[in-house]
Amino acid sequence: MPGKHLSVVVTRRLPEVVETRLKELFNVTLRDDDTPMTTDELAAAMSEADVLVPTITDHIDAKLLGRAGDRLKLIANYGAGVDHIDVATARQRGIHVSNTPGVMTEDTADMVIALMMAVSRRMGEGMALAQSDKWQGWSPTAMLGTRLRGKRLGILGMGRIGQAVARRAAAFGMGVHYHNRKRLRPEVEEELDATYWESLDQMVARIDVLSINCPHTPSTFHLMNARRLKLMKPDALIVNTSRGEVIDENALTRMLRAGEIAGAGLDVFERGHDINPRLKELQNAILLPHMGSATVEGRIEMGEKVIINIKTFADGHRPPDLVIPAML
Structure with a gap:
């Protein structure tokens, strides 16, 4: 034609x-x-x-x-x-x-790292403070975040984007762990210096930062449900640039409010642009309007x-x- x-x-x-x-x-x-x-x-x-x-x-x-x-x-x-x-x-x-x-691999992987840095260093809170009239100047104990170097990153979904995230994380001195539907070939796993976990439950209980990079399918809907979120360490961070439906957003919001998860960087949401109002109020959540590939x-x-x-x-x-x- x-x-x-x-x-x-x-x-x-x-x-x-x-x-x-x-x-x-x-x-x-x-x-x-x-x-x-x-x-x-x-x-x-x-x-x-x-x-x-x-x-x-x-x-x-x-x-x-x-x-x-x-x-x-x-x-x-x-x-x-x-x-x-x-x-x-x-x-x-x-x-x-x-x-x-x-096409979106490198841009989305960049955004994963940006959100990891923003959440771990409390950039959202820092911007709000700097733009307010409440900032009284530098203090040795003010706005303390955590460094990425030496932390364990868990990647949920080790496709193109997950692997691009792994390469960037290695440059930051992070240890790379992953859970995937299929284990990577040995040579790819070796190149990425990545540790495979067949059990997602076991992985999320041990890592410091979780990056969600898997697609939304019937099998991944609420893969990070309330039970699995509770397995994460209280000082752990979670970043999602993939699909909002992979996380139970209500459960995540409750845990962020209660301090059971330290922080979250979210570029996608379970109900599209209809974001949970309670999630918007949280200082330990950085929310972006689906900018990962923008x-x-x-x-x-x-x-x-x-x-x-x-x-x-x-x-x-x-x-x-x-x-x-x-x-x-």
Whole structure:
């Protein structure tokens, strides 16, 4: 199918350079305002387009896929995570799904380290104090945090991002531990100097900082539940840049309030942007608005991957980043 005759609908505003290139290559409909489409708007787009370019804010379930037209043949997701798309149902309906893996690895790993440093050194509290009228100047015992060097980091999910975090943590002098669905190959484990724990319970009880880097799947929902959070040391820190649903947010909030966990750095939340109000009030929690992959370079690279997937599909070939249910 020639590109210019391929109808493509983009659900959110993308970087201008990406939108312009899409317009040059395809018959594309762009979004005027940067707000998520309603369910009806998504259904209308899916009934008219050959290709839909959604983002994480578009929840494409079996019911919505049932409203898709016969034309829709590719959902070229702008982002690596596809837990917002019912991939199995899409495949049953003859609709391919592609994503943009690997692009966000370095940027997200940088954010993990940034949050670890911010929480361990109480930067959120320090900024609030410096911007208030209460700061009385330097004191030997004021705003004491903890150093990262010598601490044990536990990584939950040792994929691309987890491994990038491990390399950065080693440079900070941290010991690297990990739990993963599959153990890494010996040579990779040796290169990262990482200790594998088959038991997540055993790992979380021993580490000083926990970084969550696993995807959200039925098996990882509330993987860090109240019982498992209680296994962590009271002076431990937790960082999540992956998916909010992996942590029981209410349980985490209660434990942070009670001092049963020392601090948390969160870039994602269980209910999207609807953050627990009690969590917002805590001084020992640093909350960010899903900024982990938010770099100019990363967003443009994501767009380039989307374009390559669509162009390859238009040329009659398998998109290089095709997602199949067995991968999930």
